[in-house]
Amino acid sequence: MSTPTLLLAAAVLFWGLESKHVLIGVLLAAIIGAEHFMGRRWKLEQDDFIRVSDLTSIIFLAAAAIILLNVDKVYFLKTVIVWQPAVLLPLLLAQIYTGQSEIVIGTRFGFRRKQAYAHEPLDFKIYYLGVCLVAAAMANSRSLLFFPFASGLLFWLLFVNRGRRFSRFVFSLAFIVVLLGGFLGFKVAETAHQYVREKTRHLMRAYYAGKYTDPFQSHLSYGNIGQLKFSGKIILRVTNNGISPGLLRQASYATYHKDTWHSKKQFEYLLVRDLGWDLQPQPHKPDKQATIEYYLPKEQGLLPQPYGSYRVTGTTLYELSQKKDGIVRIVDGAPLIRYTIFFSPDVFPPVDIPSYRNLAVQQDEKRYLAPIVDGLQLDHLTVEEKIQQVRQFFGDGFTYSLRSVAPGQYASALERFLLSDRSGYCELFATATALMLRQAGVPSRYVTGYVVSEKSTLENKYVVRDRHSHAWAEAFVHGRWVVVDTTPANWLALEKENGARFEKAQDLFSYFKLKYDHFRIGTEQNYTIVLTVVVVILTLILIFRIYRRMNAQTRRVEAQVERQKVTVVDSPFYRVMEKVSEYGIPRKQNESFLSWVAKIEQQHHIDIVALTQMFHLHQRLRFDPEGLKNDEQKHLSQLTAKWLATYGAMTPADSAFEQNSALPATD
Amino acid sequence: MRYRFYTLYRVVAGLKQRLHARTTPLGRLLVxxxxxxxxxxxxxxxxxxYQLATICFGVMIVAFFMSFFSTPKVRVRRILPxxxxxxxxxxxxxEAENNCPQAVAGVFFREQGGxxxxxxxxxxVCLKEEGSKRNVVDSKLGYYQWRDLLRKIVGVKLESHQLPDLLPGEKKAVEISLVPLRRGYLSLTGYVLFSLDPFGLFKKSFFVxxxxxxxxxxxxxxxxxGQPPKSRKYHQGGLTAAAGSGDIGEFVSLREYFSGDPVKHIDWKATARTGETIIRQFEDEYFSRYGVVVDTYTTQPGGAVxxxxxxxxxxxxxxxxxxxxxxxxFLASQSGVVSLSCGRGNTDQYSLLEALACADACGAFSFQTMTKTxxxxxxxxxxxxLILLDVDEQRLDLVRLLAQEKKSCxxxxxTADEQLTxxxxxxxxxxxxxxxxxxxAIKIVDLQ
Structure with missing residues (x-):
């Protein structure tokens, strides 16, 4: 299998163009292509090839580390693959600059001194070509030239390795058919993929909706929050002046339909003022503030904020928007945000007034809620008394449970919760409270967020874990929204009991990760230079170790050659021997020249007499201590020139024809 | 569990053989x-x-179909040593000959082993023999042992050789090579002639x-x-076996006939003259004869030792x-110890090498048989x-006996364990x- 060096140079250039690293591609192509024009070759032993393999492994690991630190994790694998032609270059150069058809790849890592693992020899060039093509494809340039260039490279490779049974014309025709079929094929593939994508998008929408806080809907999935409650992972950290902020509100929803709360209010862009954002009109006297650290999923989400928040500042927040109910959306931010929130109990959004949606109860829910509410006899009570009655209703006989339940014989889990089990988790308590208040004529809504209750001695901050996520109801009382949380107070203790065993170890790891992430994001330090220097130093060390050994060997070989100098004799007879070998009759091992030409003479006319004469003179020139005299050398040159003039232009077929023509005709 | 691994390796090896028979190395890589x-x-x-996939798939499909149109038409004759x-x-x-009216090019030849x-x-058996050489994981999987066993079974490394282009009626000779991997008889079932599709990916083969x-x-x-362990010793070789070596049997003197002297050496003229039976006396001949003892008393035939x-x-x-x-x-076999000689006009060394090529282990017998012989x-x-497999009491007894007999040895x-030996x-x-x-790493037999 032949893989021309210039083909590899073209492949690397193609990679450079596709991956938009043109200069690097040109440089690598020049290094690879230079082999074609160099007459000298390196001399490497098996040990040296193993060292080159180890060097390549080190470069690969260093490159992967640099990419991991500087590129988003989503793009890590893709970036590593795109850079493989540069990473694997040392192995390729070792093969092409030593001129070997196969090289040994192995490693000394993990073995004792002087031991190594060596794979069976392989031709690395063809694999490198494949890597270049894959890396170029991975770069995903969406260029129209990708297909023709890749086809050109494949054509080149197949052409040099083609079966010679067929002519070049047939080869080219077959490849044109392949090109047409390939073009059609990839267009069909694009169309088919688009079709499949559309179909699956609808199926997956509901699944993905539950993963992140959606400002426009919250689905009671009988375990969405329930599952989160089992996790002790720290997702929020709150630092303040020793005062627990209590509840952190993140989202609120007004409409309930078929186990899902919806919100249709739109967000409006918030303007920056004095390096911060004003959420509400400021109070007369600044009250409290807290610093919150929060890992932002996908660098956008909803801002957890305590009640009465009026201002937020933070260098890791880039763009915010807000709804009329005070919910703030982070349109763009760092992966880890740290912000200071200013809040006061006297602050509330003046434009946050209820609408008809805050009183709407669907018929499905009204069917079982009406009898319950009627049973509480709330008609002639004030709003505060109604709220108190509802609190009492849930406080009497209802318990907190972490078990998710299916509706069973009831139409919904909510109905089962209210009429049968009287036990559930916070989502059910919040939903039931909100709907019962609406049934009683009190505007209400459903809110999700977190509870801040646990202080970490390790970090000296309040930590909010996944299991601290919470849902509660809000009721509109005398011009403002108030919290109505009917979930039994022991729910936090119950959640803690079911926490993970290794929570302390997880917290320690989480703490160090936080410190590192702050350092990385905060300092915006570029590690590329540091690690690049490390990689270069390591590379230089290994190159020095290899080169030093190679140098020593070269010197020793030269020293030996100096002691045993051999003069090369340039005899004109070598050209004759080359011509004789073209007659297609191989010379056996240890077969003498004269017996060989005698065999050739039987099939081709080659003037064996002249050859014998020239051969004897040639042997004397080579081995006779006295050599040939001038006139004898001249005679040899003349004989070889004459023979080459006669037989040098003829093909073996011609000489065979001549031979046959010389034979007497038979009847 | 071992049988499952064996079955898996067997199936994979079978598939690999079929794939190798149908595709070239480039074809396999492209697949x-x-x-x-x-x-x-x-x-x-x-x-x-996906664009690379479509074009490569197209190449494979076209190559596969066109491979059926490339039947090789060459006649060959080979003379194996x-x-x-x-x-x-x-x-x-x-020798390749083209009997067709068209020129032939791009035909390959390959010997076919068993x-x-x-x-x-x-x-x-192979797992048991090589178990101690491998780590725990390799011993359990048994893959490397399977691979080595496959090589032993095949016994020969075969390569494909491209035949020269032949014009109609032309005959050419080409040199073919192969590398035997183990000793003993190597069976070749025949040979395969194949040619390739235009892209050089698939083969169209014809088995002969x-x-x-x-x-x-x-x-x-x-x-x-070094100095061989010998001294020149009198051997009744006779002039015919001397052939110019050792001392030449020249005429020394006449003496009276003693019983047992060869009759052909009687000098009849001297006998007629003296009336007593007189014979011609010649100078004694001396040449060296020494033994090479090959220790095959082991229960692990085929092992490296x-x-x-x-x-x-x-x-x-x-x-x-x-x-x-x-x-x-002196070589032990299942039927006992055999002694084969070469030199001085007897069989040449290759006869002994042929015996060595077919030698097998005699673990069931005792080394004392060799000592006695x-x-x-x-x-x-x-x-x-003495070329020994081990150093134990029976082998040491032989060395001591040779020393007692003052025989140069x-x-x-x-050995596989140099330190222990x-x-x-x-x-x-x-x-x-x-x-x-x-x-x-480099093996040299030191006789110094």
Whole structure:
């Protein structure tokens, strides 16, 4: 299998163009292509090839580390693959600059001194070509030239390795058919993929909706929050002046339909003022503030904020928007945000007034809620008394449970919760409270967020874990929204009991990760230079170790050659021997020249007499201590020139024809 | 569990053989590349591998169909040598002839070895033998043992050779080579002629059944010769066997006839003159005759130590000058100990090498059999070279007996554990014995 060096140079250039690293591609192509024009070759032993393999492994690991630190994790694998032609270059150069058809790849890592693992020899060039093509494809340039260039490279490779049974014309025709079929094929593939994508998008929408806080809907999935409650992972950290902020509100929803709360209010862009954002009109006297650290999923989400928040500042927040109910959306931010929130109990959004949606109860829910509410006899009570009655209703006989339940014989889990089990988790308590208040004529809504209750001695901050996520109801009382949380107070203790065993170890790891992430994001330090220097130093060390050994060997070989100098004799007879070998009759091992030409003479006319004469003179020139005299050398040159003039232009077929023509005709 | 691994390896080996028979190395790589591109190129928005997949798939389809149109039409005749040497490439001549009216190009020739796969019993034996050499994981999986066993079963490394282009009616000779991988008889079932599709990916093969056998002689190593363990000794070789070596049997004097003297040496003229029977007396002849004892008493035939014992013996035998010396090889077999001689007009060394090529282990018998046979033939020998597998009491007894008989003796111990053997030799005061480690990077037989 032949893989021309210039083909590899073209492949690397193609990679450079596709991956938009043109200069690097040109440089690598020049290094690879230079082999074609160099007459000298390196001399490497098996040990040296193993060292080159180890060097390549080190470069690969260093490159992967640099990419991991500087590129988003989503793009890590893709970036590593795109850079493989540069990473694997040392192995390729070792093969092409030593001129070997196969090289040994192995490693000394993990073995004792002087031991190594060596794979069976392989031709690395063809694999490198494949890597270049894959890396170029991975770069995903969406260029129209990708297909023709890749086809050109494949054509080149197949052409040099083609079966010679067929002519070049047939080869080219077959490849044109392949090109047409390939073009059609990839267009069909694009169309088919688009079709499949559309179909699956609808199926997956509901699944993905539950993963992140959606400002426009919250689905009671009988375990969405329930599952989160089992996790002790720290997702929020709150630092303040020793005062627990209590509840952190993140989202609120007004409409309930078929186990899902919806919100249709739109967000409006918030303007920056004095390096911060004003959420509400400021109070007369600044009250409290807290610093919150929060890992932002996908660098956008909803801002957890305590009640009465009026201002937020933070260098890791880039763009915010807000709804009329005070919910703030982070349109763009760092992966880890740290912000200071200013809040006061006297602050509330003046434009946050209820609408008809805050009183709407669907018929499905009204069917079982009406009898319950009627049973509480709330008609002639004030709003505060109604709220108190509802609190009492849930406080009497209802318990907190972490078990998710299916509706069973009831139409919904909510109905089962209210009429049968009287036990559930916070989502059910919040939903039931909100709907019962609406049934009683009190505007209400459903809110999700977190509870801040646990202080970490390790970090000296309040930590909010996944299991601290919470849902509660809000009721509109005398011009403002108030919290109505009917979930039994022991729910936090119950959640803690079911926490993970290794929570302390997880917290320690989480703490160090936080410190590192702050350092990385905060300092915006570029590690590329540091690690690049490390990689270069390591590379230089290994190159020095290899080169030093190679140098020593070269010197020793030269020293030996100096002691045993051999003069090369340039005899004109070598050209004759080359011509004789073209007659297609191989010379056996240890077969003498004269017996060989005698065999050739039987099939081709080659003037064996002249050859014998020239051969004897040639042997004397080579081995006779006295050599040939001038006139004898001249005679040899003349004989070889004459023979080459006669037989040098003829093909073996011609000489065979001549031979046959010389034979007497038979009847 | 082992049987499941065996079944898996067997199935994979069978598939691999079929794939190798139908595709070229480039074809196999392209098949793998196409499959990978199809798998990783499913998402046409994330990468452009789907374009590579479609074009490679197109190449494969076209190549596959066009391969059916490339039937090779060449007639060949090959003359295989009868013997070869393990590990050394042998070359022989193949004559190719084009009997078609069109010119022929791009035809390949390849010998076809035995395609049998190892049996489960053979696999188990191999696992047991090589178990200690591998780590725990390799011992459990047994993959490397399977791979080595496959190589042994095939016995020969075959390569494809491209035949020269032939015009209509033209005949050409080309040199073909192969490399035997193990000693013993190598069976070739025939040969395959194939040509390729236009892209050089798939083969269209034509198998010609031409069974033949070759005997692969043991591998040989360089020998550092010293003074051979011999002294010149009187042998009743006679003038016909002397052939110019040793002292020439010149006429010395006449003497009276004694009973037992050869009748042909009677000088009749002198007898008629004196009336007493007188014979011509000639100068005595001297040449060397020494024995090479090959220790095959092991229960692990095919192991590296056993093979190297045979190789060392072969190397020593080939190194000797048999025009002046006689070499007797003592080799144990299932039927007992046999002695084969070469030199001084008797058979040549290759006959002994052929015996070594077919030698098998005699673990069931005792080394004392060899000792008895050697001692019985000892008076004829000038010296002995012992090539041993181990250093134990029975083998040491032989060395002591040779020392008692004041017979010159060189000992070479072939071993996989050099340190242990060195300790044993030191303990038994055999300081002059040479150790031949089987895992040495460069192997040399030291007879100094």
């Amino acid at each position: 793998l590349f196409t499959v990978l591109m199809m798998v990783f190129g499913l998402n046409t928005r994330q990468t452009m591998m 009868k013997t070869c040497t393990t590990g050394e490439k042998i070359a022989y001549v193949l 395609s049998g796969l190892p049996t489960y019993q053979q696999y188990l 059944s031409a069974p033949s056998k070759m005997l692969a002689l043991p591998q040989r190593y360089p020998v550092v010769s 056993f093979e190297d014992v045979l190789s060392v013996a072969a190397s020593i035998i080939i190194d000797q000058d048999i025009t002046t010396n006689l070499v007797d090889m 050697l001692m019985a033939n000892l008076p004829l020998l000038s010296g002995v070279i 060189k000992v070479i111990v072939v 060195r300790k044993k030799l030191h303990r038994h005061m055999l300081h002059e014995a040479k150790i031949f480690p089987v895992d040495a």
